[in-house]
Amino acid sequence: xxxxxxxxxxxxxxxxxxxxxxxxxxxxxxxxxxxxxxxxxxxxxxxxxxxxxxxxxxxxxxxxxxxxxxxxxxxxxxxxxxxxxxxxxxxxxxxxxxxxxxxxxxxxxxxxxxx
Amino acid sequence: xxxxxxxxxxxxxxxxxxxxxxxxxxxxxxxxxxxxxxxxxxxxxxxxxxxxxxxxxxxxxxxxxxxxxxxxxxxxxxxxxxxxxxxxxxxxxxxxxxxxxxxxxxxxxxxx
Numbered sequence: 683x684x685x686x687x688x689x690x691x692x693x694x695x696x697x698x699x700x701x702x703x704x705x706x707x708x709x710x711x712x713x714x715x716x717x718x719x720x721x722x723x724x725x726x727x728x729x730x731x732x733x734x735x736x737x738x739x740x741x742x743x744x745x746x747x748x749x750x751x752x753x754x755x756x757x758x759x760x761x762x763x764x765x766x767x768x769x770x771x772x773x774x775x776x777x778x779x780x781x782x783x784x785x786x787x788x789x790x791x792x793x794x795x796x797x
Numbered sequence: 798x799x800x801x802x803x804x805x806x807x808x809x810x811x812x813x814x815x816x817x818x819x820x821x822x823x824x825x826x827x828x829x830x831x832x833x834x835x836x837x838x839x840x841x842x843x844x845x846x847x848x849x850x851x852x853x854x855x856x857x858x859x860x861x862x863x864x865x866x867x868x869x870x871x872x873x874x875x876x877x878x879x880x881x882x883x884x885x886x887x888x889x890x891x892x893x894x895x896x897x898x899x900x901x902x903x904x905x906x907x908x909x
């Protein structure tokens with residue numbers, strides 16, 4: 683029961699470096715998401731992909747890019763990391779339907795520090 | 798944009814006590830979700846609510862979807878040490894491709 687798997691778990695970057703966070707889900711879900719979590723601010727949506735082949739901006743997309751590689755995989759890229767991007771990043775997925783807003787399942791998180 | 802206010806921000810209780818927390822929104826939601834997050838882990842879904850007025854239980858946890866569709870409540874009865882963690886509410890309006898809005902979280906600490 684892997685669910686949502688994201689890598690790496692921990693990463694330290696220097697300002698200006700680039701990196702990609704990888705995410706994969708094995709639940710055959712249509713929708714995938716990237717959130718960041720900062721102290722006292724809950725979870726904020728960076729980007730989401732409603733279905734394979736589509737991506738949309740969330741609440742805080744600046745400084746990030748995403749790729750929905752296939753139905754299983756959704757990656758998040760930081761092209762030029764900044765200290766303000768120090769955060770915990772969560773990938774998530776959900777099964778989309780036309781009736782109810784489906785529940786979202788989260789990965790275990792990636793701790794990113796930009797120095 | 799939509800905002801969720803979750804309260805209290807933190808709670809310090811004795812083992813065995815009941816716990817109550819709530820979320821209020823400036824907008825109407827069609828769905829309310831409650832998550833628990835433990836240190837070093839991602840949020841885990843506890844209860845999902847899809848209808849105004851709905852009352853749903855999951856073991857010692859009970860959550861309600863407010864009749865105005867702008868609030869939700871989570872109660873934990875007879876707390877135990879493993880209830881420690883951060884509890885998040887989340888709401889959504891758009892069906893299908895969803896955009897959940899999260900509360901700031903309630904940090905629960907239990908003294909044995």
